[in-house]
Amino acid sequence: MSRTLLTYAEIRHHQLRQVSFEAVSAAAHIVQDQDQIVTCLFYGSAEDPAEVERYAKELFAHGTKRLYTIAHTDLETYHAEAYFQAFHHVVTTVQPHVILLGHTALGRDLGPRLASAFQAGQLSDVTDIQQQGEHIICTRPLYAGKAVEKRTIQGSPTRPAIITIRPNNIPLQPVQDTTPSRDVVALPYTPPTLRSIVREVVRKTSGKLDLSEAKIIVSGGRGVKSAEGFQPLEELASVLQGAVGASRGACDAGYCDYGLQIGQTGKVVTPEIYIACGISGAIQHLAGMSSSRVIIAINKDPEAPIFKIADYGIVGDLFEVVPLLTAAFRDLLQKQQA
C-alpha cells in the first residue's frame, strides 16, 4: 500500500520557513516503498510568480515530489477560516495518510481545526518521528521538556494523522541535486463566508528571526536591570545573526515584551548556542532552554543555578562581559570571512 504524506510550506517575510523543509524531512524519515511526499503552499493572489517558482524549486530539492498551490486574496495573510478552507480542500483532494506542519503560530492554530474536521488524532510539538510497522511513533516533550513521551498515531486517507513538528529539531535530509520534475498543481479555492476579518497586521518582527527558529539566542534576565539594558544583548545577537530572548523575571519587570519570554510559560527553544545573561536559572526557565546544544551563562553570582547546566560559565558583570564578547565574535567572524 502506498501512502501520500502531505506537508505544509509556510511563507514568512518572503521566505519559506526552515521548519517547512524540516517537515519534508520528517516525511522522508517515515517514507516507505511507494509512498509519495507532497507539499501544499498557499499565498495571496498578488504574490510574485518568480517567488513562487523559487519556493517550488527549494521544496523539490528537499524531497517534495509534487506541489499543490492555492492562490487567493483571502490567503494573503493567515486567516483561520480561509486557511482551513484551503487546507481542507487539499486534504479531500489528496487524501493523505499523514499531514505534517510546523509547530508555529500557524500550525498550532490550523492543526487542531483540521484534526477535528477529519475526526483525527494529532500529535503536537513533535521533536522526532519514526515509522514502526503500521504505527508512526512521535517523541514530544512534556512539561516544556522536563519529561519526554513517545506516542503512537495511525493515519488513513479519510482520517489522516496530523503532526506538528517543533522547529530546529528534525535534521534536514541532504538537498537533492536531481532535476526536479516540475509537478505543480494549482487547486481552486471557494471563498467561504468568513465570520471574522483580519483588520490589520502590525508587523513588529520584519526581518527578525522567530525565537523558535533562531540558531543563536542571547537571552536576558533580571540582571539586565532595564529595557535599555537589553541594548548590549541586541548588539551581540545582531553580530551573531541570532535573536534576543528573555526570562520571565525580565518580562515581569517590564524590561521587555512577553513575546520574548523563554520558559515553561513562554517559548521553548532549541538553538545551537544559548547565551544566558543575568539569568539565575529558575526551573521554569531551564525547562524552556535546556535542550539547547551549547549553553553559556554569564552571571555575577557564582552560585546561580544556571551554572549547573551551562557548558561554559563566566562569573562577571554582563555589562562588562557582553560587549567584550561582541567584539571577540566580530573579530572571529571577520577573520573567517577574510
Place this chain on the structure above:
Amino acid sequence: MDIWVLLKQTFDTEEKITLVNGNIDDTGVKYIVNPYDEYAVEEAIRIVERQGGKVTVLSIGPEKTGEALRTALAMGADEAVLITDDRIPQDEWAIVHVLTAYLTGHKPDLILGGNFSVDHGAGQVAIRLAHQLDIPHVGSITKLDITADGKAVVQRDAEGDIEIIETAIPALFTAQQGLNEPRYPTLPGIMKAKKKPFRQLTLDDIPSFSWDDFAARTSRLELSLPPARQAGILLKGDMHEQALDLVRRLHEDAKVI
C-alpha cells in the same frame, strides 16, 4: 453574556519532574491553575463585571481538580463544573468529544481557554472544541474588546506580530501572556466560593454523550526523563581573556561558530 472558561489544573512550573515505575510522581507536588487558563478566567470575570452575565469554569480531570475550580470561583467566577471519569483517555479527540457533548444544549456567547497547558503543551483542546461547536476562534490573544454591536475585536500574538481581528460572537478565544494581570483570590472571595454552585459529573451524567467514536486517536508508549545536563567549564582570567577564551572554545572545541 454567558461565558465559559476551559480550565486545567497543572503542576506548578517550578516543580521538578520525577518518575516512579515509569509514571510521573506527584507526591508533595504543588498544583496550580494552568497559568494561561488563569488569564482566561480573569478576562471572563472582567467582561462580566463590565457588562453583566455569568462565568462558568469547566474542567475535565481527577477529583483534585476541584481545588483549581475553587480558585477560579474565589477569583470571581460564578459556577464550576468538573467532569471526572477514569474512562476518559488522555487524548485530545476524546476530551473534546466529552466537552462537546456536555456543551450541547448550552448556548455560550464566549468560550475562553488558555493558549496551551504547561504540562502536555499540545494546545489542541480549545481550538478543536471551536470546530466541533461550529464557532470561530482566535488563538493566542493579548487583548479582547466586545463592541456595542455585539462583536469581538481581539489582538492575536502571531510570533511577535500582532493581528487585529474582528469576529462574530459566539466565538472561542485562547489567552496568551499579556492579556491581563490575573487577580489573587481575596479572603471574602474564598468564603463566597464555598457557596457557589459546583457540579461534579461523570460520563453517565451527560445525556448527549455517546460511546460511538469515542476511542482515543493517539496513545502513549513510553515516558522518560531527558538526559541530565552536566555543569561545564567555569572560565578563568580577567574578563577580556575570558571573552576571548569562550569564543575560541566555541570555535575550536564545540565547533558551533
